[in-house]
Amino acid sequence: MNFRSYTSEGIILAKKAYGEADKILVVYSKSRGKQSLIAKGIRKPKSRKRGHIEVFNKIIFQATKGHGLDVMTEAEVIDDFKEIKKSLKKISLAYYFMEVIGKITHEGENNNQIFSLIDNYLKALKTSRELKKLRLSFVTELLEILGYWPRGRKLDNPDEKLEEVIERDLVSSRVGKILST
Numbered sequence: 001m002n003f004r005s006y007t008s009e010g011i012i013l014a015k016k017a018y019g020e021a022d023k024i025l026v027v028y029s030k031s032r033g034k035q036s037l038i039a040k041g042i043r044k045p046k047s048r049k050r051g052h053i054e055v056f057n058k059i060i061f062q063a064t065k066g067h068g069l070d071v072m073t074e075a076e077v078i079d080d081f082k083e084i085k086k087s088l089k090k091i092s093l094a095y096y097f098m099e100v101i102g103k104i105t106h107e108g109e110n111n112n113q114i115f116s117l118i119d120n121y122l123k124a125l126k127t128s129r130e131l132k133k134l135r136l137s138f139v140t141e142l143l144e145i146l147g148y149w150p151r152g153r154k155l156d157n158p159d160e161k162l163e164e165v166i167e168r169d170l171v172s173s174r175v176g177k178i179l180s181t
Contacts, residue, residue: 005064008032009078011118012055013098017043025053025072026102027061028118033110034102037063037072052077056084056094056122083126090125093135096170097121100139103166104146113145 010029018024021043028034039053052059052075062074084090101118105111121138128134139158143149148165155161163169 005062007060007062009058009060011058012053013102015053015055023053024069028101028115030112030115031110034105034107036069036107038066038069039072054080056081056098058119081122081126084122089131093131094122094125096135097138099170100142100162103168103170104142117141117145
């Protein structure tokens with residue numbers, strides 16, 4: 001049995017160019033939590049994985065352990081959330097979700113509840129009209145899952161508590177708050 005490679009479901013939180021043809025992807029995977037992967041050759045025009053690797057796509061991927069970062073070898077879209085991509089307000093809120101998860105979680109910490117939270121809120125975002133309520137609910141539930149706020153207790157200002165926990169400003173916070181009012 002080859003233990004160097006593995007398969008998992010994941011949601012892409014972020015991506016950035018690396019070198020001439022590669023990208024580094026930050027994925028929240030179902031089995032490994034938040035992890036950074038390198039997608040070799042993904043920026044080449046003939047890359048087969050190119051269309052599958054978009055932020056907040058839910059994918060099933062295969063990766064091989066590398067010396068530094070693991071290397072993504074295959075990727076297939078499970079859900080591209082195309083309904084979200086038709087609305088600027090919904091796209092902004094989806095990016096906000098991804099940024100919050102990226103900043104509040106740590107590499108290699110696995111939490112199936114967080115994976116389910118991201119997946120459920122992206123699904124809810126497809127049809128939701130109450131974006132502010134959805135955003136505040138997302139932040140509150142995330143803080144409860146991670147143990148920063150007691151379950152069932154009312155949280156008057158989820159944004160303030162979130163900023164206190166992550167100790168950094170969110171880039172998409174302003175946009176997410178303005179567009180979801």
